[in-house]
Amino acid sequence: MRAVLALALLAATAAAPVPPSQVEVWLTLPDKSALLARQAPLPLKRGTAGTITVDPAKRYQRMVGFGAAITDASAYLIQRRLNSQHRTALLRELFGSEGLGFAFTRLTVGASDFSRSHYSYDDMPKGQTDPGLSRFSIAPAREDVLPTARAARTINPELAVMISPWSAPGWMKSTDSLVKGTLLETAYAPFARYLGKTVQAFAAEIGPIDYLSIQNEPDFEPEDYPGMRLSAAQRARIIGDHVGPEFARMGLKTKILDWDHNWDKPEHPLGTLADPAANRYVAGVAWHCYGGDVSAQSKVRDAFPDKEVFFTECSGGNWSGPWADSWSWTLRTLVMGAPRNWARGVLLWNLALDEKYGPHLGGCGDCRGVVTIDSRTGAITRNPEYYALGQASRFVRPGAWRIGATNEPGGIETIAYANPDGSRVLIAFNAAAAARDLTVSAEGHRFAYRLAPQGAATFRWQRPR
Structure with missing residues (x-):
């Protein structure tokens, strides 16, 4: 029964197509208060300033x-x-x-x-x-x-x-x-x-x-x-x-x-x-x-x-x-x-x-x-x-490409991908001892998030048009 209930929970929060101008957030914290837990979506706004830059033009290997x-x-x-x-x-x-x-x-x-x-x-x-x-x-x-x-x-x-x-x-x-x-x-x-x-x-x-x-x-x-x-x-x-x-x-x-x-x-x-x-x-x-x-x-x-x-x-x-x-x-x-x-x-x-x-x-x-x-x-x-x-x-x-993603000096480690369906994925880990505010810039758009210490978040959004 536990496997069935867990699957139902995952299915209820499974990633559907990302709405335009929104960034999905999935969080895990070291105290287990959040385990791949979906958070409130973030607004994806126009802008180029950011402490972390995601660059789909830089392609590495295909996954x-x-x-x-x-x-x-x-x-x-x-x-x-x-x-x-x-x-x-x-x-x-x-x-x-x-x-x-x-x-x-x-x-x-x-x-x-x-x-x-x-x-x-x-x-x-x-x-x-x-x-x-x-x-x-x-x-x-x-x-x-x-x-x-x-x-x-x-x-x-x-x-x-x-x-x-x-x-x-x-x-x-x-x-x-x-x-x-x-x-x-x-x-x-x-x-x-x-x-x-x-x-x-x-x-x-x-x-x-x-x-x-x-x-x-x-x-x-x-x-x-x-x-x-x-x-x-x-x-x-x-x-x-x-x-x-x-x-x-x-x-x-x-x-x-x-x-x-x-x-x-x-x-x-x-x-x-x-x-x-x-x-x-x-x-x-x-x-x-x-x-x-x-x-x-x-x-x-x-x-x-x-x-x-x-x-x-x-x-x-x-x-x-x-x-x-x-x-x-x-x-x-x-x-x-x-x-x-x-x-x-x-x-x-x-x-x-x-x-x-x-x-x-x-x-x-x-x-x-x-x-x-x-x-x-x-x-x-x-x-x-x-x-x-x-x-x-x-x-x-x-088929996703690993793409360019900068780390944030002081503790934020990242990796990013471009999926075949056009969605972008950024995984961020906060290696610092305190919460960090990060601003992500990608393709002329940006979003911001405060990441708890030793926590990890996966962000997913659609390619801006």
Whole structure:
């Protein structure tokens, strides 16, 4: 019932076309007295003076969208711990235009740590191999993940889908196991076919697969869940000599992303992209938040400006401090910071986890989902990450351009977009310790607002005529 009531509340205040000469305001405050709460509209008046300038003539990247990963754990909870009415209500709340409007998601190829068992799509007994992939099957994904993704895409047909493997099948690896190890050279070609068959099989179930990274976190070998180490040189050869040509042979339009790991080692994607064969097939670079600084995205993009940028994983959890700190960090660093450093899409990790931070098998024991689904009652808790993502995802639509927006000296951080429907969106965060008066100037018009300390507001208005 709580999911249904929440959806009704969102729908009642959902953003309709903006009336002329008005600016919509949606506010979140650190004390939770306002959570994506619609405020009284502001007048949009003629004028050019402002402390913040929004400039649609300055265009940067075109957005794919915001969202979170439909992991095995998330899909299991949505499919098995909610009845059909509450399942539909929650998915509409997360992916629907009357809710948060998530337009980007990530699926795992085989198991991650947030799976109830460890598996690939072509497991073999120890010592046996299957180079012809005669045992290939995506049956595990058909249980919960693909039905959830299909339902999400039905709600939002613009939903972009990325997929990532945590490990190749064990028989392809130096450990003959899903855990630890690297890919055997003799398995480069079978691994490319494995990925191609996965793209084809997933597409037959849910529609086009837009992006694929060939390995999640390739500079890390987890001790207790699937993982696989691949150097930049290995990835360059696997992509340039095998995955790229195999996808071309199969006629696949799925774009290949490199890295899919932390900000602290930009030399990895720089190394892969420096290889001419790999560069030909790599469409972009994916990033995670668990080390380094978001500015690494711009460093690599500056070196290879023809490559797309995506932010594809970060998780909140018990370690991330009080609600206000978790919310503001996610908003400032990921929702605002990643696009300011060229990200076309921003993904958090688990869409949903339960009250025990699972289900999971190995790996993170205190990660938090965007929402928490109580495994006993089905009650939904909306976490700080929900409100941080929503400050952008509800208003920035697929195809929007990130446009110019100045910050206000002394504490106001901003990012702005021009939507395909002509609406303008400005997200502002007040990093100062006191309320700040800001005046926004855009295209010969202006509006004013007083923003509470550590608060965030999203402003939306129609292009002046």
